[in-house]
Amino acid sequence: MKAMVLSHLCNLEEDESPLNLVDLPVPSPQEHEIRVKVSTCGVCHTELDEIEGRIPPAKFPIILGHQIVGRVEQAGGKAGRFHLGERVGIAWIHSACGVCSFCLSGNENLCDRFQATGRDVDGGYAEYTIVPEDFAFRIPQEFSDSEAAPLLCAGAIGYRSLRLSGMKNGEVIGLIGFGASGHLVMKMVQQKYPNSRVFVFSRTQSERDFAQELGASWVGSFEETAPEKLHVAIDTTPAWKPMVVALENLEKGGRLIINAIRKEAKDKESLLGLDYPRHLWMEKEIKSVANVGRRDVEEFLRLAAQAFIRPELQEFKLEEANKALVELKERKIRGAKVLRMG
Numbered sequence: 001m002k003a004m005v006l007s008h009l010c011n012l013e014e015d016e017s018p019l020n021l022v023d024l025p026v027p028s029p030q031e032h033e034i035r036v037k038v039s040t041c042g043v044c045h046t047e048l049d050e051i052e053g054r055i056p057p058a059k060f061p062i063i064l065g066h067q068i069v070g071r072v073e074q075a076g077g078k079a080g081r082f083h084l085g086e087r088v089g090i091a092w093i094h095s096a097c098g099v100c101s102f103c104l105s106g107n108e109n110l111c112d113r114f115q116a117t118g119r120d121v122d123g124g125y126a127e128y129t130i131v132p133e134d135f136a137f138r139i140p141q142e143f144s145d146s147e148a149a150p151l152l153c154a155g156a157i158g159y160r161s162l163r164l165s166g167m168k169n170g171e172v173i174g175l176i177g178f179g180a181s182g183h184l185v186m187k188m189v190q191q192k193y194p195n196s197r198v199f200v201f202s203r204t205q206s207e208r209d210f211a212q213e214l215g216a217s218w219v220g221s222f223e224e225t226a227p228e229k230l231h232v233a234i235d236t237t238p239a240w241k242p243m244v245v246a247l248e249n250l251e252k253g254g255r256l257i258i259n260a261i262r263k264e265a266k267d268k269e270s271l272l273g274l275d276y277p278r279h280l281w282m283e284k285e286i287k288s289v290a291n292v293g294r295r296d297v298e299e300f301l302r303l304a305a306q307a308f309i310r311p312e313l314q315e316f317k318l319e320e321a322n323k324a325l326v327e328l329k330e331r332k333i334r335g336a337k338v339l340r341m342g
């Protein structure tokens with residue numbers, strides 16, 4: 001099968017082709033696993049963190065990619081949840097232990113033995129992939145294969161962020177950064193919290209224009225101040241300054257949710273500008289979001305289908321994965337990027 005693989009860590013600013021196209025044997029499912037013929041795979045910012053070593057892959061070479069849509073092509077001896085040919089999705093959660101206190105309390109995303117698709121095991125930048133059947137998802141018929149892919153991470157983690165924020169209808173929300181996840185969170189807010197205003201902060205004019213087109217009540221750069229205080233802020237950027245800006249704009253008792261698996265080291269000194277009374281006092285809260293559980297993916301897919309939440313997207317061929325990744329690094333973003341096989 002054709003696959004785009006990563007063989008070693010590298011810096012995308014020096015090497016714009018970190019992945020190589022190779023021919024690999026088609027993988028075989030174990031007893032409780034299914035083999036999926038991949039149709040589309042979303043490109044996520046987390047792949048940049050894997051390539052550049054902020055969350056290094058567990059093995060090399062590795063096939064990245066964790067927003068996978070395809071069809072069940074073969075089932076292991078004890079796998080019977082899906083019929084052959086059925087469309088399924090695969091998300092960042094490849095598996096969790098199922099018996100630890102986190103798994104048993106509905107927080108499988110925090111499991112010590114959490115395995116991530118495309119980091120700990122091979123993912124979806126390939127023609128075929130393998131997943132335990134209990135960690136595959138049925139995809140509502142409302143979505144095409146390309147539309148469904150970004151829902152599996154950008155959408156699901158955006159949903160988890162919004163859930164953890166405890167936001168209520170009428171409250172003001174600030175989206176800090178406006179990529180694949182941010183634009184889906186905005187669509188969710190418009191559906192679930194129709195009386196809320198959405199303010200978008202972004203470094204790039206193109207992201208700000210995009211946010212405005214999608215109906216943001218206000219857009220601005222990180223040098224600007226929002227017209228009203230934010231009850232909730234969700235930061236999806238890889239940098240530190242946006243966090244400080246979010247805290248500065250946060251209402252008393254407000255909550256900042258950081259939806260980023262890692263922050264880059266570049267502007268870490270921005271944190272020295274943190275001023276306790278201005279940025280933290282008055283019961284402001286900060287919470288990070290880690291991974292997703294199956295519940296987040298399932299609930300979000302259902303909500304997206306009911307509310308007609310569709311991602312804006314750009315398609316690439318599998319062979320163009322490097323191009324998509326470099327554009328993501330350079331923040332040439334308009335919605336979500338999706339690889340299409342064959």
Ligand SMILES: [Zn+2]
Pocket residue numbers: 044045046066092153154
């Ligand atoms: Zn992701």
Ligand SMILES: [Zn+2]
Pocket residue numbers: 096097098099100101102103104108111112113
């Ligand atoms: Zn566990």
